[in-house]
Amino acid sequence: MDIRKKTRELSGTAAGKAREAIGRTKETAGRARGDAGLEHRGRAEKAMGKVKQAVEKGRHTLKH
Known part of the structure; x- marks a missing residue:
């Protein structure tokens, strides 16, 4: 599974x-x-995860 x-x-x-x-x-x-x-791709993916969390936190803040 991917x-x-x-x-x-x-x-x-x-x-x-x-x-x-x-x-x-x-x-x-x-x-x-x-x-x-692989190390660089890992850093990039880790950064994307942090960005996604920040976006979701901002979205949650705007809703409430």
Whole structure:
């Protein structure tokens, strides 16, 4: 099963946290293997997770 498909199914903040965790894992794996590309992709995915969480937090603030 594709992880990205699963994170799309999660709602808001949970998807952001999941994406951040996946990114952290990829970043660590890239560092351990000496794979700079995987490490960079992990950082990018982790950042996307943080952005998604911030957007959801802003959306929640606007609703209430």
